[in-house]
Amino acid sequence: MSGYISEIFGYRAEDASDIALQNVSKQVCPFLSSYCTKALGDKANRTLSGVCSVRQVTPGSPDVICCPNRIYAENYKMLSTVAQKAFGAEYKLYAGRLAVSKAKEEHGAVAVFGHGWGGELPLPKRKGRGSYYVDWILARLDGSGELTEFTAIEVQTIDTTGSYQNARRALIERHEVEKDTVGLNWENVSKRIIPQIIYKGQVLQREELCRSGLYFVCPKPVYDRVLERLGGKEKLPQFPTQPAAIHFVAYDYLTDISTEDGKIRPLGIVEEYCTTVYKVQEAFSAVDLPEQNVYRDAIRRSLYD
Template sequence: MASRIIEFFGYAPQDRSEAARQARDGRLCPFMGAICQKTLNDGEVSGACTLKPANGPAVICCPIRLYASQHQILRDVAEVAFDGGVDLYPGAQAREAAVRPGRSRIAVFGKAWGGELRLPNRSGVGGYYVDWVLAKLTEAGSLEEFVAIEVQSIDTTGNYRAEREAYLRSEDYAGSSTAGFNWENVSKRILPQLIYKGNVLQRERLCRKGLFFVSPTPVYQRIDQRLGQGLLEYHLQTGSISFMWYNVGEPAPEGQLRELRREGTFTTSVVQVANAFTSPTNLPDANVYERAIHNAL
């Protein structure tokens, strides 16, 4: 399915403002304040944050886009997991931070903020690593509890190189691209990882609110569709998985970035997700292979 780029180095591709021009010329990601980390197959910086299919909603295709407003998603998760007012600090700095009345002190561990946690390898496999850990500390600075966060967008398929090159030249683009989305990764990669990591975290004594999964809205919708839309809702607890989904807001004036909107939260359990993922009730109609062969012949 053909798609068009609607956010390019953070801004609308047609944005001719100085801020947008500097981002394109410098290949800068305005959400991280650094060089864009998304690359094409040949290593060239991509710059595409969000694509919009010809017949469908916009889809954030770079996970860094979800870190807008100085990692607002981390504050959102912390407020849900730890009941309200929170103050976030990079890693070990949290132990020395002053505790404000009525606020919870949260240590953040993750790439570029607090540092990633060092976990032991398991036979050379690190598949239980998570993107972020938020650790709630007591007033004395000891670990009270923690939650884990996975952040995923969706991989693209096809090609939008000609469109990208036109926007780099500050030109409009009237052609078409073959860019689409690798929705098969929902079943092949995303859900198996969530189930595995959810089981790992269920064995953690102080992970009392489970795993949070942050994604673009269309990714969550595909997960919901894949699992059969019959998951039971749970309270936050050990072994829970909480889905939080986001989308870009309305087009912004030139020189400004679109808002990132949180559109929903749903908490279930890792057992529910695992059972739904392998459930024999969530199957296609009988004889689909037979009909496909007849059609091909």
């Protein structure tokens, strides 16, 4: 496989504006308003990656987000969007227990747990060994500061294979876009992503106050690949919001909005699909078997043809 870096430190790789070049020079993530948190290399030679998205060399290949922080653009707008969908109204978001006093002042608020907001909340792993962490918990508090309901969000971008270190060096040192060996690790869709959302969805559907289930937020190409692995929408019936729901939410670049140099490409929800954890588990377990005796025929071809 081979591919290109599409975005680095928040801006298009081709962007030659002063602000884009300054971000690259300072190694700042504009979505976190701090240094990039994604590191390359060993502990002794750690460098900040800065790579937000990549694309393959095949003509027409989409830019695929490979850093979760890219989805937190516009001051974590994604969290507010999901909160409104889950709770049916707009509330301000606050980190952890800070939301209690704010809810009393503002007649309601949402407490956020995850990624430095209010600390991550672990889920017990099977047989008590270790913990699973849901990326985000959004907890709605009423005007008296009491917990009334909550929802959970899992964010998944794409893991990469190969390397983009030479391409990164070319961008930083010469501001040139070069091809590298970077690829997309689609195997994780089956091996890691789907089993985790099934387990987390099963845990959440037993929670009295989790009435909207789990929101699975990912880039559109990952969304497409997950639904494809599950047999497509025709094998994955749609359901309304409920405690056992899994909401697949696809984010992508808004192609109808042109991006000039010095501007960050806007993201938005481009597609959603709601089903249940039971249907996801059923679809994931279903196997399309080949015809009978395929191994016998392959052995015979090898021996006699």
